Amino acid sequence: MPELPEVETTVQGLNLVLPHQQITAMKIYDDRLRWPVDHAMVQTSQDKWIGRLTRRSKYILMPLYSDKDCSAEQCIGEIMIHLGMSGRLQVIPAGTAKEKHSHLDWHLQSGDILRFTDPRRFGSVLWVILGEIHPRLAKLGPEPLSRHFTGDYLYQRAIKRQQNIKVFIMNAEIVVGVGNIYASESLFRANIHPLTPASQLSLEQMKKLVAAIKITLKAAIKAGGTTLRDFKSSDGKPGYFKQKLQVYDRVGLDCYQCGSLVEQLKIGQRSSYFCAICQPLSR
């Protein structure tokens, strides 16, 4: 389900309702996520106030405070949530029946519940100690929408890398937040074949690719993410970016740009979509 635009959409939606709400209780129904949920979080969450949520890579960071003011000195740490492939984090009315894969609830003073649901359990919910950088965040590359992510940067990182460009841009140590959908979409937009070795691309091509990634992600965030099967933002609405996908999931259909057929390949175990005419393979 979630790539960066879907996570960002979720954070924006939750920030409309969660900040300054008090947690009255946390319940763990199933702790078997990507990593076991630490049951100490139940006690830690008790009676704390929720601050403004942020995002780093595809992780959602929810700071907790010991006082309703939520001033910096009162912060006690953060809950760090990854949605994996099938996770959802939403605020629902008290009493809403649990689904088969609802794993965690935070009951709020308002009566609502913040609920984490994840059928495949590739998601994770971890505690970040105050003032520390979680090991999972320590080695991440720049945010794709930040000024640190430039064509020059990507070109430098690609020197001596024979790896194909699609797998390369999906590596979170190079740049975070480029998942399988938007990798194909960005490469199409930049007219780069997904199998091109990273080191083969010129500085100009890298600049074009970086611009394409930024434009693609921004447009997807604006549309509320992409709903393929089951993505729902925190307010329960689907994302509308699917209607704008150029190549993803369009194998055998006409390329919107040139009219030839969109092709599909497995690259690094993932389905990849491209137009061989618009995205010629240089060497």
Next chain:
DNA sequence: CTAAGGACCTGTCGGC
């Protein structure tokens, strides 16, 4: 160090 593959887990869909 890089690159490639398997692993984790459940649900759904298409073919027979």
Next chain:
DNA sequence: TGCCGACAGGTCCTTA
């Protein structure tokens, strides 16, 4: 209708 394999938006870990 039922069974079985392939596949799904993401990382992490092991092996070469």
